[in-house]
Amino acid sequence: MDHDLGWWVRIALDGWRDRPGPRYRRIAEAVAEAVESRLVAAGDRLPAERPLADALSVSRGTVVRCLDELEAAGIVERLRGSGTFVRSRPAWTDTPRENPASALLRRQMAGGGESIDLSQAVPSGVDHLPPVSGLDVLAGVEGHGLEPAGSLALRTALADHLTRRLRLPTDPDQLIVTSGAQHALTLVAAAVVPRGRTVVTGCPTYAGLPGALAGRGARLVGVPVDSFGIDAQAAHRAAAHLSAPVIYVDSGGGSPVGAVLSRSRRESLLNTARRTGALIVENLAQGGLHLEPDADPAEPLAAGEDAVIAVGSLSKLLWAGLRVGWIRTQGAPRGHLLRLRSASDLAPGVPAQVIATRLLEAVDDPWLDALRAALRARRDLLVTLLGRHLPAWRAHPQAAGLSLWVTLPVTDSESYAHLAARYGVIVAPGAAHCVDGRHHAGIRLSVAESPHVLEAAVDRLAAAWEHHSRDLAAGRSQAAPAPAPGPAVSGQILTSS
Template sequence: MDQNLGWWVRVALDGWRDRPGPRYRRIAASVVSAVERGLATTGDRLPPERSLADALRVSRGTVVRAFEELTAAGVVNRVQGSGTFVRATPGWTDTPKENPASTLLRRQMDLGGEAIDLSQAVPAGVDHLPAVAGLDLLAGVTGHGLHPAGIPELRTAIAEYLGEHLRLPTVPEQVIVTSGVQHALALVATAVVAAGRTVITGCPTHGGLAGALAGRGGRILGVPADELGIDAHAARHAAAHVPAPVLYVEPGGSDPTGAVLSRSRRQALLHVARRSGASVVENLAQANLDLRPGAEAVVPLAAEDESVIVVGSLSKVLWAGLRVGWVRSPAPLCGHLLRLRSAHDRAPSVPAQILATRLLRAVDDRWLNGLRAALRERRDLLLALLQRHLPAWHVEPPASGLALWATLPVTDSETYAHLAARYGAIVAPGATHCVDRRHHNGVRLSFAESPHVLEAAVDRLAAAWEHHTRDLAASR
């Protein structure tokens, strides 16, 4: 089978038969989905009608009708004698990109819930949570419970947590509660990313950054990153060529590679921001998950410059099911953010906020040290399993966070990730974290699952990799 034809059949059009409607419309809808998900981009050539019909086991007329529908909708362009090509995305498909997490979770649902999901860098289960007594959540609550910035108790608890455990002095008035870090990023983007403004980030970067910027008219510019995080020299060079950019920084753990910014790197980035007039957005979702024994806590950029806007989440440290995040902003911006948030209210429920408050107040150094120790053990286990069963993959131990980055000996990991999901193991392909197209050969794997789950997951990943390498060999 021709490699391009095989890719379309196995990846872009996979599952087309399960869609509703006549066959030609199922095929057309699958092509549109591939374009919307970024699997197919402008200029990509679709297989010839007859070849595709044979591969899908339908009549040529069915494929012709599907291509006619796509042409009429402006999705493809048919060039006589040359073929059918994906056009620039038409306006009616120009919707905000779905959060990669929701895409992968939906894929897990399609698999009947039996998949092992390593794409979500969040703690698994609730057994690790600090003990809290008396979960009579609504006892003593009065009034309607609607607080535009979040309930006062939670804002106070977040401020105390930031000050005590992240070395970032904060007052409750600086805090706005959100439904997670993605909501926090989207809220900040609405406030500070005007049309045409450039967001500079290290690459690979947070998987939800592109989704947070969708519809804002801004653009993402990726610069190199290394084991110490975003390269300050590259950031300075990029900032010198764009007016008043936004600098997105992950000081520790939130970066998909688990890099931790050194003090000198933090100072250099702040210098870049001050010289270029850049706004700085700092993601502290995993900043206190430094896995290096005896390492000092990373001092946030916001602790050294009050103009830095901070986003964070409790999902990475406590439990994703809370769906509680926050924005910590300078006072002049806080009121504007609050008005934006009130216009598009997606706050966590009051019971969730009360539970988050109690859990946060139960967090202490002893509990955090125990969490870090458990994560180190699971990280080292996953590294050993990958070295044993997938020696062709290149993996560096992450210094921080809940996931590691593996580089595969392929050009693009999307096809492999799709195949791995069919084997029951979900991973985040490099494309979901890459903005400069240099990391599409990577995958991000969470090590926050229990040891027996990690062992089962690697077995499935290895089986999928064996299948994938056979396919690659057959296509040459």
């Protein structure tokens, strides 16, 4: 519908002058908030530029810039000869220009007080989910719902997904449903990691691994990770000197650097397990999320050795709000894990399992391809933005998964992470993922947010970095005396003899 100019000024844009930032952005933020609150709806026409400028006592150029911002964000569209109209909200996997985030996140872009959380590497929102019509979460459910291994329907759908899309032949009876990958790892640690045992892991590693091992007295030993995954030779050397070691492997792109395990390293790790008696725990939470169109990842380790225990989560593929994960194992460990799972209060409820089942059944190859393409575009956008606004940072584009690892030119990113939070962006500092002290200069950034949120986040990260750099420079100037005069040196590195 068309609201008159007075309604826009008195109601939709009320209080715009009290917002922070330049005037064009204050007006844009007010419009975005009106859309988010459904005060205005898709198809509503905005006032013409000149009358709106006069009513707000701003220049026409300010209004034009405001509408440019809103159009670039996908909130409005301009139709020549007809006016400017509020757009409907497209799907999560559309192209960046055709894919605005919610208007709440636009407020973040516009400089509002909301924080942008890039520390959570999970899909943002639910717009990307496959369509499921007529969802009745309790239709067809029978019995009390307290199944020790989880819903048979979910385990069947999950087994089919793992078999067809991750090339991991799986039977429903091999699966135990958990409330996410962290719950799965905690159960596995309690069941198969003896107290005081050493766990070998690639570093940087999954931030939740130390928590899963808490109370076990386990010692973590880190070995390098590169674009081909965990260094299998280093893992072998570490395992060869241990008694029945455990090797933790992120093989599906779930490591902070988004590495995909190569075929040669896969075979090497399996040989290490057979020769040393090491137990391999494989995290496939981000399995299948390889980002390059021609990628042909190796089969999971668990496909080549039945003794490998695989864990995963549907949070990375579908939605974190489901809180549904899984363990794939068989034999004696399965019985112990079932007893631990039955005693746990964290198992997901029947409604979550039913929804997860329906969504998994709706997942097909075109949907997965669209999801990967959207993540690839967002990764590339984030790398480009960081290169443009933060050239001193070194981004490591991931081959798979939902997060980008970035190395900062500092010894420890922790203080910068705290400062970035004050600027409205939450990041995961390297220390949270590091067990050997070599990656404290890194940060992990989610690429799963919308393009417009990523743009806003980089703006804030750049402002926080400028502040941090000033603080570092001030600290150095106060701590160190002025250098003694000496000859100018160009293009040389001076070292002491």
